[in-house]
Amino acid sequence: MSTVLITGANRGLGLEFCRQYAEQGWDVLACCRNPEQAGELTQLVSHNSAVRVFKMDVSDRKMIGILAEDLVEFTIDLIIANAGVYGDRRGHEFGNLDYADWINTLETNVMGVVKVIEAFMPGLKRSQKPRIAVLSSQMGSIEDNSSGGSFLYRSSKAALNATMKSLSIDLKSDDIAVLVFHPGWVKTDMGGTQALIDAKTSVTGMIKQISHVEMSQTGQFVKYDGTQLPW
Numbered sequence: 001m002s003t004v005l006i007t008g009a010n011r012g013l014g015l016e017f018c019r020q021y022a023e024q025g026w027d028v029l030a031c032c033r034n035p036e037q038a039g040e041l042t043q044l045v046s047h048n049s050a051v052r053v054f055k056m057d058v059s060d061r062k063m064i065g066i067l068a069e070d071l072v073e074f075t076i077d078l079i080i081a082n083a084g085v086y087g088d089r090r091g092h093e094f095g096n097l098d099y100a101d102w103i104n105t106l107e108t109n110v111m112g113v114v115k116v117i118e119a120f121m122p123g124l125k126r127s128q129k130p131r132i133a134v135l136s137s138q139m140g141s142i143e144d145n146s147s148g149g150s151f152l153y154r155s156s157k158a159a160l161n162a163t164m165k166s167l168s169i170d171l172k173s174d175d176i177a178v179l180v181f182h183p184g185w186v187k188t189d190m191g192g193t194q195a196l197i198d199a200k201t202s203v204t205g206m207i208k209q210i211s212h213v214e215m216s217q218t219g220q221f222v223k224y225d226g227t228q229l230p231w
């Protein structure tokens, strides 16, 4: 049986990843910052014993390290670094920037992702086919930016893209594939009700891409349906 570790597992795309991997018979290590308030995830656990919930705030690097030590015996076949924040929408525009929130956005969306991967690397290295999937955004693409604004979110996802590109090169010798996703514009709390697709469509697409990924594709920036995106 394969094991996946998912961050931000309590709602939105993270919860849908938990549902679909559990349905496919994977062991799911579902990490979220407030397990006691994760109603839908708790419901999923009550129907599926292969889903286990762990407390993890990805902006708390010490907490990540402690959890990784607790789970050191686990072989991890896949890390889904999904947890992310948009940042305070009022503090996004030049002239009215909220620098404290910008730091929090970078700590969550960039350092949090890198720290999770770094902390769980021993478990990943024991897998026969280790893979890392990271939830970035097309808004992190510098080439695709034609509308400006959204400094906090765009800069965090651009930085995430840069670090994941480097990581994909650094991990080639360990045969660990890294995929960087734009999940589409998805109907979640972050995407809002006007979004174009639902979480099920997005996650079904990403799981398909993850299941097919070969080392020749490591370091690619792709949409949920496999379309390649410009950095």
Ligand SMILES: NC(=O)c1ccc[n+]([C@@H]2O[C@H](COP(=O)([O-])OP(=O)(O)OC[C@H]3O[C@@H](n4cnc5c(N)ncnc54)[C@H](OP(=O)(O)O)[C@@H]3O)[C@@H](O)[C@H]2O)c1
Binding pocket: 007, 008, 009, 010, 011, 012, 013, 014, 032, 033, 034, 056, 057, 058, 059, 060, 082, 083, 084, 085, 108, 135, 136, 137, 138, 182, 183, 184, 185, 186, 187, 188, 189, 190, 191, 192, 195
């Ligand atoms: N929806 C879209 O259209 C869209 C488009 C492009 C990219 N994305 C990316 O896809 C990922 C998932 O987005 P979503 O739409 O599912 O967003 P969402 O509905 O807002 O859910 C965000 C998830 O991240 C978790 N999270 C935030 N900060 C965290 C922290 N410090 N520690 C642990 N968990 C934390 C949240 O937990 P809490 O409940 O505790 O807050 C929640 O589980 C994000 O990285 C996002 O940037 C989404």
